[in-house]
Every structure is written in C-alpha cells, then in structure tokens.
Amino acid sequence: MPSAFHSHPLSRFVRKCESIAPLSDAERQAILNLPIKVSALSARQVILCDGDTPTHCYLIVEGWACSYKMISEGRRQIVAFHIAGDIPDLRSLHIGTMDRSLGSLTGVTVALIPHDSLRDLIVRYPGIAAILWRDTLVDAGIFCEWITSLGRRTSFEHIAHLFCELYLKLRAVGLANGHGCPLPVTQNDLADALGLTSVHVNRVLQEMRSRGLISLSGRQLVISAWDEVVRVAEFDPTYLQLEMRAVE
Amino acid sequence: MPSAFHSHPLSRFVRKCESIAPLSDAERQAILNLPIKVSALSARQVILCDGDTPTHCYLIVEGWACSYKMISEGRRQIVAFHIAGDIPDLRSLHIGTMDRSLGSLTGVTVALIPHDSLRDLIVRYPGIAAILWRDTLVDAGIFCEWITSLGRRTSFEHIAHLFCELYLKLRAVGLANGHGCPLPVTQNDLADALGLTSVHVNRVLQEMRSRGLISLSGRQLVISAWDEVVRVAEFDPTYLQLEMRAVE
C-alpha cells in the first residue's frame, strides 16, 4: 500500500509524462482534471480481450498487468508488462479494435479514461499528444529489444536483459529500491514473456543465483551484480529513453 | 522500373496515408510539396546506424530495406522489413538517437525529408500527425505478432505467418500480383528476421513447397494455397489495419 493511496490516481502517469518532456501547469492540470473512474481488479483477470472495441482507456494506477496474445493449444505469449503510470491500450484511441488481450497479473487498480476526454485533451494540448506519441515510440523500441532477445539471444542473456529493463522501468517511476525491485509474477508468467518453458526459466534462474548475479524470492528481484548482468545481457538502456532522475 | 519512375517519389506514401485516413486536398498537397532529396543506394548498404542522430527522415520510394539490431558474435536480428511508402526512422523525429540500424536489402531509392519540414507539416496539419501516429501504432501491432511468432509459434507457422503479412502489406500499396508478390531477400535475411538459421529456413521452405503451399524462386513468392497457409499460420489480418482496396 504505497503512496498511491495518498496521491492522485494519475500522479504516476503525470510523473511518467514529465520524464518524457516538461509539462506546463495548464497541461498538468488538464491531465489531473480528466474524468476518471477508478476500479480495483483481482489477479489473473482478463481486462480487455483480443477483438474488443473499448470506449475507455485503462491507466494502471497500481499493480502489474500484461498484454498478451493467445494462439492454439493454449499457447500464450506475453508481449509487454505494464506497471503504474502505463496506458496499455492507448492504441484503442486511434485503432478501434484490440489486436491483443490485456490482463492483470497481480491485483491492480486501474483508472478508466473515456476516449472522448482523451481525444479532447490531445486536441487542446498538442504537447501532450507529442508526449503520448513519443511514449508509443519508446514502447516500439522495447518491442524491438524483445524481438532481438527472442530471436538471437540465449535464454540466459534474454532473462538478464529483461531483468535490466524491468528494473530500470520501475526505478524511473520510483518503484525500485536500491538494487532491487518488485517482480510479482510467477516463473510461468516469465516463461510466457520469454518464449520459454517455466522449467527452463527455473533452471536459468538457479544458475543466475548460483553465480551470485541476482536473488529472486518473495516476488522481489535483487540484481546483486548489476554491472555483470548488464555485461552478459549486452544491455544498453538508451532505448528506454529514461533520463535517470533520482529515486524518490 | 515500375511506375515510381513516372510518378512523384512520395506518391506511394500518399497512398499509404490515404489507406489510413482520407486526406484533404490541402494535406495531400502539403505532403507532395515537402522538400525532398531523392537518392539511390545499392543493396546491402547501411543507411543509418544504431546510435546515429539523423536530421532527416528516410522515406522508401522503391526497393526493400530493413531495420535490424546487431549483437555480439555477428548475430543480427531483423526487426522489420520496409517497402515503398514506409518511413522506417519516423521515430528519429521524436527521439533523437537511433536504437537500431537501417539498411538496404535490395537496391533502394530513398527520399530524404528534413526533420524541420516534417515537424512543420504535422504542426500545421494535425490530421497528418494523427495518421503518422496511427501508423506507428500499426507497426507496434506488427511487432507484437513477430514477438508471438518468435516466442510461441513453430518455425513452420512462423514462416507462413510472415509470408501472409508481407503479401498483404505489399498488396495494400499495389505491389502484389494475383497470389504472388516480390520477395527480394535471401534465405539468410529471412533467417535473421525469423530468429532461425538459413539452413533451417531452407528446410522449412522445401516442406512448404512439397506440400504445394507456396512457390518461391527468382525473388518471387507465390502463395498458391492461401487459405491453407492462413490456416496453419492462424493468420488474422486485423492487426495490419488494411482496408483491402482493389489492387491497382
């Protein structure tokens, strides 16, 4: 129960926007004045389904969600993890029908923002439109890294790369602590994001632990040997476009 | 030497925009009036390199290019194929430094558009900005499919899926013919896009041929059994957001 309780539901979103470009007072106020409906969901719920045509956007206020695709025989591919401040289905604002599903991984609280209000916001404030567009470009950069990891990195490198990415993303919105950050997903969820089986994820995690690179237990990831993990993953944070501001 | 010779270098780009949303005469004219510098490159050239900070955007007028990432030991992952009408580095307009490289696959002719002119265009015509934003969202949808293919589809399904995607993309800009389309890339290029080795791509292609699904030779792909290929790939074209207009 962190600070989200005491602050505006959209505060982490504002923070994320400001990490992309400065906001004027009017812009910040316009965002905070968006008419939202906050609601809480339990873990492992489907929020939006492939093919849906939503009339609202979902903003993650707290908790973890993911975008995923299902194909035959129960195969699932997670294509993105979403944390506080993300708008996973911003796409639906421009493209009516969902081409992937959105689900909660943990319990999440979301803010629903009507498409109309968002459209109005970006017409009145082109600067905000630019920030959101830029955000979708950063997400595209993340997709490229995932593609590269899936196609050409070993499973060890892939997992190391993902951990670096998640840690920095969480840190950028003030959700990391020292060398650690929450990672409230099962090894099976990780496997579905990595294109591996949970058995193999487990084995690689053990090797990372035994080499003293990380520790992971109780939904908490600690990257004990950051430099070494960065090195084996060949991790270059440029694509995340985070100006590393101080941790709150 | 098709019609690109006789028409404006940006005509396929205009066409692509119009396949996303209607353009007013003023908007179309504004695009065609962009100050461009057309230039021709030979095959297998690096156009932009990971880390570069270009001051122009490249628009593909003719030929094939690709975005890719290089990692250690010469490993290459192609993350996107680009054809006539695409602006592969639109991202550089909003995010200064490239997080991937851009190279020619075949000989290509490109149009260089200064960032300033493009920025001016989208400020004066928010409708064009919306189209370009939407285009980056469609590209993100393509990335998701590639991630799903890499992570959870068999190599056979993956290749079938890619062929469906490429065929429809080419058809949408009038570059397909009947059940066929150009595919002027080597099996090695395909392998680097599919996350496989060229040896294995070769074997899968042979199986597809022997099953009568496709033929591929002389840089020309023919999908002889479209329905069957769609079925095995579980291909759903929604993510491409193409309103299937008549082939020119």
Next chain:
DNA sequence: CGTCTCTTTGACTCCGTTCAAGCTCCGTGG
C-alpha cells in the same frame, strides 16, 4: 567460362522441451 553469392544436402550436436514426480510455502478451516 570462371567467380561469387546463394541454395541445398547430410551427419552430428546441443539447447531447451516434455513428462512426471516431489517439494515448499502459505492460507484456510476444523
């Protein structure tokens, strides 16, 4: 006609999967 790039083939290897079982932790109810 020779060279260079691309495709094809075969034999062997290995990374990651599959299947199956046991273990650990934790919340719940008797």
Next chain:
DNA sequence: CCACGGAGCTTGAACGGAGTCAAAGAGACG
C-alpha cells in the same frame, strides 16, 4: 494450533527441434 490443499517451485531423465559444420550444387553476372 495444526492438518490439509493448492499453487508455485524444483528436480531428473529422455526426447526432439533447430543449430553447426562442412561440402556440394545452381544461378547470375561480367
């Protein structure tokens, strides 16, 4: 307070899809 149950984690053994290595064909082009 402890027994129970279930989800998630861990382990082992056997398997298989795709990689590796190496060499031989096929085209394309000058």
